[in-house]
Amino acid sequence: MSNKLLELKNLKTSFQIGDEYYAAVDDVTLTVNKNEVLGIVGESGSGKSALAFSVMGLHTRAKIEGNILFNGKDIANITPQELNRLRGDELAMIFQDPLTALNPLMEIGDQIAETLILHNQNMSQKARKERVIELLNMVGIPRPEYVYEQFPHELSGGMRQRVVIAIAIANQPELLIADEPTTALDVTIQAQILDLIRKLKNDMHSGVILITHDLGVVAEMADRIAVMYAGQIVEVADVHTLFENPKHPYTRSLLNSVPADGQDKLHVIQGIVPALQNLPREGCRFSERIPWIDATHHEVNPVLHEVTPGHFVRCTCHKHFYFPDKTKEAELHGNSRS
Amino acid sequence: MAILEVEDLKVYFPIKAGIFNRTVDHIKAVDSVSFSIEEGKTYGLVGESGSGKTTTGRGIIGLENITAGKILFDGVDITDKKSKTKDIRRDMQMIFQDPYSSLNPRKRVFDIIAEPLRNYESLSKLEEKKQVQELLQLVGLSPESILKYPHEFSGGQRQRIGIARAIALKPKLIIADEPVSALDVSVQAQVLNFMQDIQKELGLTYLFISHDLGIVKHMCDDIAIMYKGRYVEQGTKHDIFNNPQHIYTKRLVSAIPDINPRNREKQFRFRRDVQKEYDESYDDYFDDKGLAYGLQPISDTHLVALPERG
Amino acid sequence: ACSGGDEEADGNESEEPDTTEEEGNEEEPAEEEEPAEEEAADDGLVSIDDFGVDKTNAGEAIDGGTLNFGLVTDTVFEGILNWTFYEGAPDAEILQFFDESLLAIDNNFNFTQDGAATWEMVENEDGSVTFEITIRDNVNWHDGEPVKAEDLEFSYLVIGDPAYEGMRRYALDGVVGAEEYMAGEADSISGIEIVSDKQINITYAEPNPSLLASGIWAYPLAKHIFGDIPVAEMVESDEVRVNPIGFGPFKVESIVPGESVSYTANEDYWQGAPKLDGVTLKVVAPTTVVQALETGEVDVVDTFPTDQYVDTVDQLNNVEFLGQTDLAYTYIGFKLGTFDKEAGENITDPDAKMADVNLRRAMWHAVDNDSVGQQFYDGLRWAGTTLIVPSFPDYHDPSVEAPSYDPEMAKKILDEAGYVDVNGDGIRENPEGEELVMNFASMSGGDTAEPLAQYYIQAWEQVGLKVQLLDGRLHEMNSFYDLVENDDPSVDIYQGAWGTGSDVDQRGLYGRTAAYNYSRYTSEENDRLLTEGASAASMDVEYRKDIYKEWQELMVQDIPVFPTLYRSVLVPVNERVTDYSIQWSWDDLHEVGVTSEEAIVAE
Amino acid sequence: MEANNVNIVEQTQDPSKSPSGLRILWRELVRDKLALFSLILLTLIVVFVYGVSIILDQDEIVTVDLFAIHEAPSEDFILGTDYGGRDVFGQLIIGTRNSLTIGIAVTLISGIIGIAFGLVAGYFGGHTDNTMMRVLDFFQILPFTMLVIVFVSIVPDYTILAFSLIMAVFSWMGIARLIRSKALQEKELDYVQASKTLGTSNTKIIFREVMPNISSLIIVTMTLNLAANIGIESGLSFLGFGFPESTPSLGTLLSYATNPQTLEFRWWIWVPAAVLILVLMLAVRNVGEALRRATDSRQRRG
């Protein structure tokens, strides 16, 4: 049996804006292996969540093309019943905002138990409760019996996020998608949550997709990293390669803009991620933000190239990439899109 | 010379309950905080969510009622709301966290930046326009943008508009409450760079509030760590990062994810050790209510919250 | 009784029928004249002459059956079910089924000997008169107790009690010893004497023609029931509200407050057991009365809204309409003075804006009331002439020449009286050449109130008189009476209506001391005639007729007010009902029957 | 949720808040065919009614004509006459104008009260808010219809303006509540805080900063309120507390239907008024709903 847990082939997720469809996830091909953390990083709006939702089949009004193979089975076009059997059981997701991800009117225990009920009707009520307590314990919630009967609003953000995680891992999923699980949390709590996810992966040998825009987090967590920009994967590599030998100008810019010791000036990526409707659909999508790289250096319809084994980069412009010098940058500031 | 001196600042919020909605208790959002900021320096205020950073900033500038304490600005007592005369006020400005909500979406950039000018200076229309355009240029935006609306700008640009507004009156002190935490890393850099530039140019003093130790380290000269409304440690950048004394500070520092994947294991180990130490020596650092003790100097610049010995 | 749906009349008339609701004189209603009606026939209009007062029987009555009686009102009934206490007209309708007066009357509203009691008038030497009333032996209360003389006395004692808050105090007017009793100086009324269980003598200080015209209070109050209840609490008691008692042809079985009453036959009724098993009375809104009749939900209603008649008469082919002239008239009054409350006297102001009788006469000439009656009421109302309505055939004088619609005449009168348009704006100024604007107050409510008022204003404008609606709108009943009763100086002209009651005595409405003499008209001649009309001499009907004829002429001369419309009452009766009548004198409810179990439904 | 996913730049373009928001509202409105149709219809009616009623002689119309009572529609009287022989068509035009005027006046007056009240309560919050909300609660529990009836009986000078005022006094609470909750949210936003630190006065902040930002909410609510207020006097007319007949209104015409014969046989008196009320209310409401959809990005139709 192959090690591939999830395979995305030419996945394209489009939203209707006005009368047209625009792809927020555009031709993404990606693999997640068992017992592996795949980090996906990218700026806000690059399509990370859209990708995760597509895998989970949670988009209500999107057009999804391409294949999503889960354990070799295409789950992009299965019936809702089949999908429901998978979701929460073998496929699970942790959401970004712990404040709103829980039903405000339901007791914490019931919300966790619901996942159990949905996938195992035979479980006795007692067993279920025990399992919920166990889960609460696992995610490090003190006094689980007490918390069982509490309501979401009575818990702090960190606690709630743990409950959300408990829901996700209740049925020991094979694939866990964590969409920015710590963005809303303090660093100390973030460290704990990440610790938890890491432990889960190790215990259950699940595959994990960790979506974040915090490079520090992926540096600590991921085995492999995919960098997303404007709906596309621009670079995929294992974590060491990516941090030590980034190729794509976008990846390099990202890494460079993180404050680090001894740095006087931080690197600035010009411009912004364009809105969905304004995405350049041809050519290197990042080219607009590195105007000092000659247009001829960009590929016309760039595809992911494998530069070294397991290291994929889109667009060959990385070969010509350099950071502009300070003075030039200042000049560019003045004329920046405004 | 210290431009801002805060002594024993307390900001309490009432908790109301009971039949007559009487105040039964207080949230001590800021509980006896003292510090001073030297002119031209950047003073960082760090802490977890809810530790009282924002409240401290808002208390100083007068957006929050002060329960007790004393605030001296440029040697003048401005504790009382009434004593915050217009003149004092113009010397102290604020930059807000959210570049989207801090600019009135219904106003043109011109009106936004001109707002403080109109409140404090009676300029002719022409002068006003000139000044606004100068300010825009200063923050690196084209002077033609004055007729645009905020939504036509990116997050970083908006934050710069906010800064332009804050410096319009040439203030001495700027309180920046998490000025970049709503921004993507890439944009963050832009704003941080710019804040440093402008500081040099105008000789500004910053009270820089953040929960991101990485950024604070990058920006600040002096740093204070806050926990549950109190200071746990205060010192120079070097003191805090290289010689953290308080267990809470240590834990905070250890929790910062390391950008270098090679350090993973080391980082985990470090974190585990700190956590162990934290659990073991919690009682040495916090009183029975889980609050920090008063600050004790351990060097000229370095203060740590430790129980009074003796 | 007056029609519920009718406009202005509501307020004042509703209090009236207490003396009226029984019967009155009625040969053929309104046999007098009305040129309107002759024309009307051609126009397809309706005339009151076309209606009968007795139901024509259409078949044999079956044994028993229940009559469904509709009480047309858009409010509920109060449910004060006792003659001594009731106030609203709807309650009177309910009362008549189970309780009645001891004395019957004829169609002239004069007492007869056909009632539950007989009477005799004895003139005493001291000038006073005694009525000797003898109750028939078989007259018993519904609980089997005989109706006794003391019951009638008790009624007087209650009405005269200081704790009594009702409106029947007038029953004691003129009774010897009543004043002393009311003042608390006596325990009983010396003029009332119980001769035996069944005989009672009531003495009045002065003979008065009104006494014979149903002027004697003849409603006994069951002493064996009310005797123990303090007077102040009687009106609230269950004996009045829940299980009321009487000696009429039907007994109250149950009451749904405000909505309906069910009666069963009183087998022990003194005129004999009723044919019907019972009666069900329920409130019907004026807006739905047609449907209720059409579907046979009700057999009879107390009064039918006349304005709906023409539209629905074809539709209602299952009923027979009975009709007669109503005891009421609408009028327009002119404010001529004020009422002095201290002195209790009307003071006529010779300088009042409306003081010139020529102006008033011209205004009468200017309005076309016959057309109003025809157009608004399909001929069921018609122009009034005198202040005594044709329902009093003895007294109404059709020969009085009242000003009729004649705008040219109106203009002529005005011209001669000096009301001419001096500034050329088409509006006449007063003889002094000052602007003349008159304020007209009229009451709201009812369908035609507003256009009617507008019509009058327009009509006056046609002859060059400027009249405007006071405050630009109709006044709600309470405000209206506030204005008119208190002689608000802003009112110059007003439109009102009176229910006439069963007595022609006019002192209450037009006397010098009458607060209700809203026009505040007084004159020596008026005083004389009204006093004379109520004097002992007037016990002679012929004499009295002459007096009131003179008075009617005086009123047409002086025109403090002028009658605008006389009215009619219509009562639809389902075809299955037999022996029903609306004659004032009719009291044979017990003979009413039905020809089928179910009412006949319209096709 | 989805809002979270939306690219930040996109997110800030909440159409209800950006300055060109009004233009966007307009664009959305015009896109919505039903709403556009309603708007055009409405404009036509308004222009027609106000235009024609200038030409019409109101006194003439309310003149009683004894010899033209209850005439069916004919050439002389397009919509026949009522029981006073008055031209129904003329009354309909003037009535519509009056009813519209009342609707607009009530909406405006109650809107102004409600907005000011809501803004002040929401902006200051705390004790001020608490006290003001108690006042509002109090108004809200008042038995509206009854008090209006009582008031209407009291006022001596019963004009359209007086009526509108009375109505407004009892109907500003809904909008006040809405505006307050919005203002409570709004004042927490940094731009308000910013204005405070910049030394701008409270009054200025409330009316120059906060209010423009909730203007689309105000517009939407006012439009929907207007829809509700057009028929507002008809109920009172029915109960007999409406305007004198010399001031025709749709409610007066409509209340003639309480006469069963009018209801059944003389449709021309009340049916046109009923239809007009229905059409006006629906049209205004359609516009209002379209505006609401336009301000709510989640509900926007494309």
Add this chain to the structure above:
Amino acid sequence: MWKFIVRRLLITFPQIILLSVLIFLMAQAMPGDALTGVIDPNVSLEEKEELRERLGLNAPWHEKYADWVGGIVQGDFGQSFRFKMPVTELLEQRLMNSFWLSLMTLLFTYLMAIPLGIISGRYNDTLLDSSITGYTYLGFATPLFIFALVMLWVFGYQLGWFPTSGSVTPGLEPGSMEYVISKFNHLLLPALSMALIQTVSTVQYLRSEIVDTKQKEFVITARAKGASESRVYNKHIFRNSLLPIAAFFGYEISFLISGTIFVEKIFGYPGMGLLFLESILLRDYSVVNAVVLIFGVAAILGALLSDIILSIVDPRIRIK
């Protein structure tokens, strides 16, 4: 919980007092009094004046108010001038009638509103939704009184399915089965007429709540758990959407009160609304005051009730 209720009650107290003063002053301001309408030559002006004096109609308002409040505190609303009976007794009959009418209306309102709102919200922007929305628009634009009149005309008279006036068939034994059925029968048409119009606001409200809740993140969480659509709706969306309806309940009472005035008048149903209308015309102030006060208190209690319901069902504001 109890503390909360007590506190809410304490807040309502000044409201009620204020309400009573307001009502009283307004009654005073109205032209005329109970005796204005008594126009009867048999009753002289002096007698009327005397009666006024005796009934205390001439006293200064604050004295009257004190008297009135003093009475109310002892459960005595004074005497109805028109009905010659204590207002308290008079109201007893009417109050029950209005109570049943309101209850029935509420029942119908929610019976219709909840399914319609749910369908319309769940399948929003479908044909079904459009037709329900269409109905709500129409209902919104149709004046209640015209609708009720037409209902009466069609179902009462043309079809004869329902009784057309009153609250019960005459002559039935109170308490008997027939009596109860007849009462119910008389309620149906007025309650239905009112409910059909009244329900539209609730339907709309519910619909928009559901459309709103549908977008909430916890719904996505539920889907991610593998819950089927119907479970997502039944367990997660409906409960959360119905909650605000409970808050709405308080206002529903106020709507009801206005509604009963119309409906009672049209259906000749002897309840409080009808009583109010009659009493105000006849200046039977003690009744007017009592009715308005009771309606006001009912509205206050309605608001209180919805607060309590809300505080019970909504854990976020639940008081432990």
